[in-house]
Every structure is written in C-alpha cells, then in structure tokens.
Amino acid sequence: xxxxxxxxxxxxxxxxxxxxxxxxxxxxxxxxxxxxxxxxxxxxxxxxxxxxxxxxxxxxxxxxxxxxxxxxxxxxxxxxxxxxxxxxxxxxxxxxxxxxxxxxxxxxxxxxxxxxxxxxxxxxxxxxxxxxxxxxxxxxxxxxxxxxxxxxxxxxxxxxxxxxxxxxxxxxxxxxxxxxxxxxxxxxxxxxxxxxxxxxxxxxxxxxxxxxxxxxxxxxxxxxxxxxxxxxxxxxxxxxxxxxxxxxxxxxxxxxxxxxxxxxxxxxxxxxxxxxxxxxxxxxxxxxxxxxxxxxxx
Amino acid sequence: xxxxxxxxxxxxxxxxxxxxxxxxxxxxxxxxxxxxxxxxxxxxxxxxxxxxxxxxxxxxxxxxxxxxxxxxxxxxxxxxxxxxxxxxxxxxxxxxxxxxxxxxxxxxxxxxxxxxxxxxxxxxxxxxxxxxxxxxxxxxxxxxxxxxxxxxxxxxxxxxxxxxxxxxxxxxxxxxxxxxxxxxxxxxxxxxxxxxxxxxxxxxxxxxxxxxxxxxxxxxxxxxxxxxxxxxxxxxxxxxxxxxxxxxxxxxxxxxxxxxxxxxxxxxxxxxxxxxxxxxxxxxxxxxxxxxxxxxxx
Numbered sequence: 001x002x003x004x005x006x007x008x009x010x011x012x013x014x015x016x017x018x019x020x021x022x023x024x025x026x027x028x029x030x031x032x033x034x035x036x037x038x039x040x041x042x043x044x045x046x047x048x049x050x051x052x053x054x055x056x057x058x059x060x061x062x063x064x065x066x067x068x069x070x071x072x073x074x075x076x077x078x079x080x081x082x083x084x085x086x087x088x089x090x091x092x093x094x095x096x097x098x099x100x101x102x103x104x105x106x107x108x109x110x111x112x113x114x115x116x117x118x119x120x121x122x123x124x125x126x127x128x129x130x131x132x133x134x135x136x137x138x139x140x141x142x143x144x145x146x147x148x149x150x151x152x153x154x155x156x157x158x159x160x161x162x163x164x165x166x167x168x169x170x171x172x173x174x175x176x177x178x179x180x181x182x183x184x185x186x187x188x189x190x191x192x193x194x195x196x197x198x199x200x201x202x203x204x205x206x207x208x209x210x211x212x213x214x215x216x217x218x219x220x221x222x223x224x225x226x227x228x229x230x231x232x233x234x235x236x237x238x239x240x241x242x243x244x245x246x247x248x249x250x251x252x253x254x255x256x257x258x259x260x261x262x263x264x265x266x267x268x269x270x271x272x273x274x275x276x277x278x279x280x281x282x283x284x285x286x287x288x289x290x291x292x293x294x295x296x297x298x
Numbered sequence: 299x300x301x302x303x304x305x306x307x308x309x310x311x312x313x314x315x316x317x318x319x320x321x322x323x324x325x326x327x328x329x330x331x332x333x334x335x336x337x338x339x340x341x342x343x344x345x346x347x348x349x350x351x352x353x354x355x356x357x358x359x360x361x362x363x364x365x366x367x368x369x370x371x372x373x374x375x376x377x378x379x380x381x382x383x384x385x386x387x388x389x390x391x392x393x394x395x396x397x398x399x400x401x402x403x404x405x406x407x408x409x410x411x412x413x414x415x416x417x418x419x420x421x422x423x424x425x426x427x428x429x430x431x432x433x434x435x436x437x438x439x440x441x442x443x444x445x446x447x448x449x450x451x452x453x454x455x456x457x458x459x460x461x462x463x464x465x466x467x468x469x470x471x472x473x474x475x476x477x478x479x480x481x482x483x484x485x486x487x488x489x490x491x492x493x494x495x496x497x498x499x500x501x502x503x504x505x506x507x508x509x510x511x512x513x514x515x516x517x518x519x520x521x522x523x524x525x526x527x528x529x530x531x532x533x534x535x536x537x538x539x540x541x542x543x544x545x546x547x548x549x550x551x552x553x554x555x556x557x558x559x560x561x562x563x564x565x566x567x568x569x570x571x572x573x574x575x576x577x578x579x580x581x582x583x584x585x586x587x588x589x590x591x592x593x594x595x596x
Contacts, residue, residue, distance in 0.1 A: 024402050024403045027402055028408070030389075033468075034471075034472065035414075036430075037430060037468070038414065038426075041422075052435070053435045056437065056440055057435070058437045102325065105321060105322065109314075109315050110319060113312075115312060125326060128330055130579060130580045131334070132525050134552050135529065136330065136337075136572075138337070138555055138568055138569065138572045139334065139340070139569055142333075143333055158329055159329050162326050193317075194314075222418075222419035222420060224420060224421050239419070244536060265425060269422040272419065273422055276418075280410075287476075
C-alpha cells in the first residue's frame with residue numbers, strides 16, 4: 001500500500017553536469033589523510049613487534065607475518081581476545097536492538113498519540129540529549145555499586161538502552177513515515193493498538209529503526225569510558241578496554257612477556273574495526289536516510 | 299471527524315499512548331534522572347577523616363569553582379572546543395558541498411572513505427595516531443630524519459592539544475559531513491532551477507540557497523560537538539600512556555572527575571565535578587540554541 005515518505009529523495013542530476021578534475025584531486029588528497037592511519041594499521045599488523053620499531057612505518061617489512069600475528073592475538077592469555085570480541089558483540093547487539101525498539105515504541109507513542117504529560121515527557125528527554133553520557137557515568141557507577149550491578153554485563157547494557165537522540169529521531173521519523181489514515185483504517189478493521197504497532201508501524205519505521213540500531217551499535221561497540229569504570233574482570237571486558245589494557249602492558253616496557261604485546265595490540269585493533277566497517281558499508285542507504293531525518297527537522 | 303469509534307476502543311486508544319512510551323520513560327527515569335539526582339545529592343556531602351560523611355551544603359561547589367586543576371581542565375577543553383570544532387565543521391561543510399555539487403569523480407568512494415573513521419573506536423584511533431606521532435619510531439619522525447629535517451614534536455607540551463584535536467577531527471569530520479550531505483540532498487531541485495533562472499552562479503547558489511537550508515543540520519552538528527568536546531576523555535587517557543609528562547590526570551575536566559572517583563576515592567567531590575561539567579555543557583548548548591533561534595526570527 002502506501003510507502004513511507006522518502007526522507008532523502010534522490011535528485012536527478014542535470015545530465016550536462018561536468019566533472020571537475022581539480023576538485024576531485026583535492027578531495028582525493030583529503031581522502032588520503034583519512035585513510036592514512038588505517039593504511040598504517042593494515043601494514044603494521046603484518047609486522048612483528050621488532051619490525052614495528054625497525055622498519056619504515058608506512059611500508060611492509062621484509063618478513064610479513066599477518067597470520068602469525070592473528071593467531072597470537074587469538075591465543076594470548078588463553079584466548080582472552082576471543083572473550084573480548086564475544087563480549088563486545090553481545091553488549092552491542094543486545095543494547096542496540098533494545099535501544100532501537102524502546103526508542104521506536106516511544107517515538108511512535110509521542111508522534112501518534114496525545115495524552116496527559118506527553119509534551120512534558122518529550123521535552124524532558126529532548127533536554128537530556130544535552131546531558132553528556134560521561135558526566136552521568138560516575139553517578140551511574142555509584143548507583144550501580146549500591147545495587148550490586150557493577151562488574152556484571154548489566155552495567156554496560158542497561159545504560160546503553162536509553163538513547164534520547166534515538167527517541168527524537170524515531171519521533172520525527174514516525175511523524176513522516178506513518179500516515180494517520182493507515183492507522184485509522186487498521187482501527188476500523190478492528191486491529192488492536194499493539195497489533196497495529198507490531199505489524200504496520202514497525203515495518204514503516206524500519207529505515208529509521210535501522211539508523212538508531214546502527215548508531216547505538218557503533219556507540220556500544222566503541223564505548224570505552226563506561227566499561228572502563230564498570231568492569232574490573234578481564235573476562236567481561238569489551239574489546240576497547242581489553243586493547244587499552246594490552247597497550248598499557250606494551251608501553252610498560254620491553255621486559256619479559258610484554259615485549260611482543262605491541263604487535264598484538266595492532267593486530268587486535270585491526271580485527272576490532274572490521275565488523276563495523278563492513279556493517280556500515282552494507283547498510284549505507286539506511287543510515288543516510290535516517291540521519292537526514294534528524295538533521296532537517298527542528 | 300467522519301469516523302466514530304466505539305467508546306471502549308477509544309478508551310483503549312487513550313491508554314495506548316502512555317503504554318508505548320512507558321518502557322522508555324521508566325528506564326529514562328531510572329538510568330538518566332536518578333543518576334543525575336544522585337550526583338546532585340552526593341555533591342552536598344563530604345567524607346571526613348573523623349565522623350564519616352557530613353552534610354556540607356554547597357561547600358563542594360565553592361571548592362570546585364576555585365580548584366585550579368578543574369579550572370585548567372575546563373579551560374583546556376574550552377580552548378580545544380574553540381579551535382577544533384570550527385575547523386572540523388568547516389571541513390565537513392566543504393566536503394558535503396563538494397559531494398553535493400555533482401562535480402566529483404569517485405564521489406561514492408570518497409564519501410565512504412571520509413566516513414570510515416567514525417566506525418573506528420576512539421581507543422583504536424588514539425592508539426594509531428599515538429604511534430604515528432611517535433618521536434622515535436613514528437613514520438613522520440622517520441621521514442623527517444631521512445630528509446634531515448627537525449623531528450616534529452607531536453607529543454610535546456605545546457603540540458599536544460593540537461595533536462588531540464587532529465585525532466578528534468579525523469574521527470568525526472565524516473560523521474558531520476554525512477549529516478550535512480544528507481540535509482543537502484533534501485533541498486528540492488526547483489530551488490536551484492529558480493536561482494539559476496534568476497542568474498545565480500554555483501557559488502551564489504551555495505551561499506544563498508544551500509547554506510540557509512543547512513542551518514538546522516549545522517546546529518545539530520554544533521550541539522553534538524559541544525557535548526563531545528567538553529567530555530573529552532578517551533583520547534587524552536590513551537595518549538597519557540605515551541606522554542605521561544605532558545598529559546596529567548587532570549588534563550581535561552572529565553579525566554579529572556575520573557581520577558577523583560577512581561584513584562582519589564573522593565566520591566562526593568567527583569560527583570560535584572561531574573554535575574558541574576554536565577551543567578556547563580547544558581548551559582553552553584542552550585546558549586547556542588538561543589542564539590540560533592534569535593537569528594532565525596529577526
């Protein structure tokens with residue numbers, strides 16, 4: 001039936017538009033800056049710790065050993081890196097799916113229903129967009145410590161479930177993408193509100209939902225401050241905290257077992273960014289239209 | 299209204315709105331408002347060596363606004379904000395306009411390439427740049443030595459803030475660019491045709507049609523940047539390990555709050571600092587919103 005209003009309609013380019021070579025070259029130069037550290041990471045993960053210091057940083061050494069590095073990354077400390085990877089996936093997936101669903105339901109509720117206190121509730125959340133998460137993190141830690149939640153996965157997942165900007169985005173999106181006439185028609189056909197939400201609204205909200213999901217996924221995947229303060233059991237660490245603990249070991253000196261740590265930090269870093277980069281490439285058209293909704297409306 | 303629904307259905311519908319909103323709002327109260335309130339509460343107490351915890355009213359706040367460590371931390375972050383944010387947003391704007399101009403070859407590759415750093419955890423970004431900055435083994439130092447040039451002191455006292463700004467810029471230009479680009483894509487083609495009809499050139503169109511249309515999106519990116527820069531933590535916390543003499547444990551306000559809570563065990567004072575920091579960010583954000591709104595309605 002009706003399709004949601006496209007948020008970012010693709011304009012047809014004038015066919016006579018000429019391409020500009022100077023502009024393209026300037027932008028390629030900018031691109032080089034953005035890709036340089038990633039290029040370095042790719043090269044560096046093929047090197048031993050020794051070669052990281054002895055060979056030129058932006059080119060391969062004489063003895064590339066990517067596979068050996070990967071194997072060592074996964075087996076160091078009885079495979080703790082695998083734990084970190086799985087923890088990160090678990091925290092990120094549970095948080096982002098939960099946050100997206102909560103934001104979708106609430107955004108839909110605020111967009112399509114009038115009830116007592118709706119304006120106040122929404123404005124409260126809108127104001128909360130400005131409260132920085134790290135300013136909240138320390139009091140949250142103290143509260144969680146009293147509740148016995150510190151050093152459990154809940155300490156990471158629960159705070160990530162509330163995404164005020166996600167709610168704002170879903171409300172804007174619901175307003176545009178769900179025509180009231182469809183809701184009325186479904187009600188006349190006798191569908192309950194819950195059924196209307198799950199079978200009709202959620203489907204129309206899908207692109208916005210994917211946007212919130214993807215951005216919460218990135219935020220949780222990349223989260224460092226919250227797990228840093230909430231967790232002290234290495235088996236519960238996400239990749240970010242794990243890598244920084246390895247980096248600290250690597251920097252503490254070349255003595256003994258820590259001398260090979262740097263290669264592991266580098267290879268682990270490369271492995272940690274691959275899933276997100278792939279997710280973004282695959283889901284491009286969703287996050288772009290979703291972001292457009294947030295950036296255009298007031 | 300042409301359609302009348304049965305009274306019972308209407309009653310259910312009235313209840314539906316709050317029910318959709320409830321799960322989010324309950325978690326919002328528990329995980330957002332409660333920690334804020336708890337921080338406010340804790341900030342009114344002090345732990346004494348003798349006699350345990352005592353109510354001290356606003357003493358902690360009086361202490362905080364006179365605390366040179368906090369003042370320097372906030373000052374550093376403010377300086378960072380004033381320099382880094384304009385550079386980042388200007389670059390994002392230029393890139394978005396270039397992408398939207400239709401003059402670029404390889405536009406898709408360039409767009410994705412500039413956006414990719416956003417998917418990189420700040421921990422990994424700081425580790426990579428920390429290595430690239432290195433005065434002994436970093437590739438820039440290696441190149442300078444080969445060319446007999448002085449080795450750039452990226453990690454020295456005078457360069458550090460700039461080096462941090464570079465990392466943050468690298469991470470977030472692409473994200474801001476995508477928000478602005480998505481907003482540009484929603485400008486209707488007719489506006490360009492009308493402007494061209496009136497004799498406007500490409501520059502004139504960018505200035506008089508595109509920029510005004512970008513205002514809401516620019517405001518959004520500016521707000522996120524305020525929130526982001528004032529809670530700067532991850533990058534300095536990681537670079538601290540490679541440059542411990544330059545980055546102290548109170549280098550940024552957020553780092554200071556963390557140090558107070560987790561190494562100084564000064565829970566109440568840490569809550570005060572967190573609360574104050576949140577307040578500074580909210581005030582700065584509102585100031586920006588108010589200025590923007592005043593400009594919009596002359």
